[in-house]
Amino acid sequence: MNVTFTQKDKNSILEDIKSLKETVWINENYSKFKDVKKDLPLSYEDVLEAEKRLTRFQPFIKRAFPETKDGVIESPIMKIDNMKERMEKDFGKEIKGTLLLKRDDLLPIAGSIKARGGIYEVLKHAETLAINNNLLSIDDDYSVLAEDKFKEFFSNYTIQVGSTGNLGLSIGIISAKLGFKVKVHMSQDAKKWKKDLLRSKGVEVVEYTSDYSKAVEEGRKESENDPNSYFVDDENSKNLFLGYAVGGIRLKKQLDNMGIVVDKAHPLFVYLPCGVGGGPGGITYGLKLVYEDNVHCLFAEPTHSPAMLLGLITGLHDKVSVEDFGLDNKTDADGLAVGRPSSFVGKMMERLLMGIYTIDDSRLYKFLKALYEEEDIFLEPSALAGFLGPILFANEDNATHICWATGGSLVPEYVRKEYLKRV
Template structure:
C-alpha cells in the first residue's frame, strides 16, 4: 500500500520536523506554545466593525428573545453568562497539582447561558437570528426600526416555515440552532455525529427538530448536512467549519467580557495580564471569542485552547501550519472522547488562518482527568459542568508547571506581572445535562 503523503511529506517526516506530533501520536498530554504568536497576520476580511454590527443585531432581537424565552427576561433578552471568582477551586488545583497559580482564577459560566446551556448559544443562535432578519427584511415584513417582538406571531412563523435550517454537530451547536430555529418557525434539521449524547438528540426531537444520526464522526455529519442542504434552495446550512456569522456571534463575547471585568473593578493592561483557557473542537467558538478578546485587549490577553488527547485537531493544524489539511486520524488517533463537543478530527481552516497569530498555544487533556476535574469543580464550588467544559481548568496548571509554559511567560515578559494577572476558565456547557447523567459523570470522577 502506498504511503500517504501530506503536502509531499510522510507523517514520519512531519513528526521529525515537529516533534510535538510524536507526543500527540503517543496520546501524551502536551502543552504547546505557538511560535508564531504575535506575528503579522494575513489580511483578515473581518474587522472590529463587523463585531459591532453583530452586537447591534443581538440588541435588536433582545425584546423578542425576552418574550419567547422568559429565562432571559432578567437580562432583557441579552443572552449572557456570569463571570465569577473561584478562589476555592484555585486553592484546590494548586494543592492537587503542587503548583502555584499566580494571579486570580475566574470562571466564565457559558455553561449556564440561557436557552441552550452552552457557549454555542452565542454563535449558533446569532446566525439563526441574522438569517431570519435578512429573510424578513427582503420580504418587506420587517424594518430595523421595528419592535422585534412582532416576530412572535403566526404571520412570521408561517413565513419562516417555508424555509429550513440545517447544521452538522457533535451536540451543543445542534441544540442552540435547533431550539432557536424551531422557535422562529423554521424547519430545522441537525445532522448528529456518533459522539453526540442521546439526551441532546431527544431534547431536539421534543422541540420538533429533525435529527439525522451517523455512525461516523463530526466531519461526516457536516459533509452530509452540507450535501443535503445543497439540494434544497430554501435551506440555509450553518457551516461550523467556515461560517463568518457564527464566528462573529462568538466574537461579541469580547466586549461583553470587558464590561463585566469593568463592573468587577478588574483592569487588564501590561501590568495586569489576562489569560483565557477555551475548550476547542473545530475551532469556531474559541476562535471567535479569541478574535473578540484580541480586539478588546490586544497583547494583554493570552488565549490557550484545550483539546482531548484523542482529538487535538487544532493543535496539529497550527503546529504544522497545515490547518485543515491534516487530521488526527493521520496521526493514528481514533478521535474518540467523552468530551463530545471536542470530538473533532479536522480543524476549521478558516478559523486557523484567521486567528493563528492571535493564539498563545494549545494543550491536551485525557478523558480521565476531565472526570476528575468535573468532580473537583462540583466539590469546590458547587459547579456542575459536562466533561468537555472542564478542560479549561487544566490550563493555568500547565502554564505554570510545564517548561513550554514557563518559556511562554518569559518570552512575553510576563513572569514578573503574572501575580497581578487573571485566569479565566471558559466553562462551555453543562446546565442542561439531565440530573441522572450529571450524577453518573460525578460518580465516574
C-alpha cells in the first residue's frame, strides 16, 4: 500500500486525474480566515441561528425519535489507536500526532452526515409553514409537532430531493415522520437497500438510469410545477450548508472535553469525504469559524468522481464535469458519485480549503476491513475516504487529525458481509 506525495503542477495533476491515478492538490489560493470571511455569503450569526432552531426542535425530535434520548442530533468522537498502528504497519510510515474518528455514521435518525443538513432543512421548512399558518410560535413546545393535527397539515405538502442515497434517507425519514408526502429522485448509483429502506418508510422513490445530476435536475423540475412542493437542492442550498456548519462549531466542545488543544502550536487537520460538496463544505466553514487558521481541512474524492477537485483546480466549478475529462463517474462510494460539483460550495471553498486528494475504490475496501478488524467499527465505503489523509499529512507531533466517518450504521448485515469479502 504505497503512497507517494509530492506537490505537482496543475497540468500534471490533471493528467493524473485523467489516468485515474490517486493525486493530491494543495490549494494555491488557501488564505488567512480574516481575509476571507468578510467576502462569504453566510456569517457566524447565521450558523448560531441554525443551532438555536435545532434546539427549539429538540422536544419534537425526542418525542418522535426516542433513540436520540435528548433530541440532539450529534455524534461521538473517539481515538482509534489500534487503527493508527495498523495503518502505520500497512503503509510503512509513522502517523505523528493524535488520530481521531468523528462518528457521523452513528448520527441518530439517518445514520450519516446527511442527518445534519438534510434534517435541519426539513425542520426549518416545517417551522416556516406552521408559523405562517398560525399553528406554531417559536416560543411553543415543539413536541406538539408530533401530534396528528400537524401530520394532517403537513400531508398537504410535498418535499422532493435528488440523491445518490444518504441525503435521500435523511430527507425521507424526517419528512415522512412529520407527515409530508416525500419523493426522492435517486440516481443509478444509489444502493438497493437504501431505496428499500425509504419505501418502507412510506417514501416514493423515483429511479433514474443516469447519474446524480440528472436525478437532481428532474426532481427540481417536477417540484417547480407543484406550488405545494419544496425541493431540497443539494447543489445550492444555504439551509443544508448551515445544518452541516453546526456540526463544525459543535466539534470544539467535544475536543475541549477530551483535553485536546487546538492552536497555532497544535494544529487540527480534518479529512472529509466529498460528493457534491455541501456536507464537507459546511463542516469546513463551521470549523473555520471556531478555529480560524489553526484548522486545515482537506476533501477526499474517488478517482472516478473528482468533481470538486476539477471544479476548483480549473476555477470552472459547476461548469465542468468529470465526463469532460473522460471519467465515468462510477464508484462504489455511492455518496461521492457526483460528476459536477456545487458552484455555491466551490466558490466558498476557493480560499478556505487547504486541498483535495483522490482515493481508489480498492483502497476504500482495505481501510474498511482494517477498521473493522482493529476497532470493530463498520463504515460504508465512501466513509473511508478520509483515511488516506493522515498517511499523507500527519507529519507533526503536536497535531490532531480527524477522519470524518460519513455513514454506515444503517447498512444491512448481508451488505456488510459482502463488503468485508472484497479484500
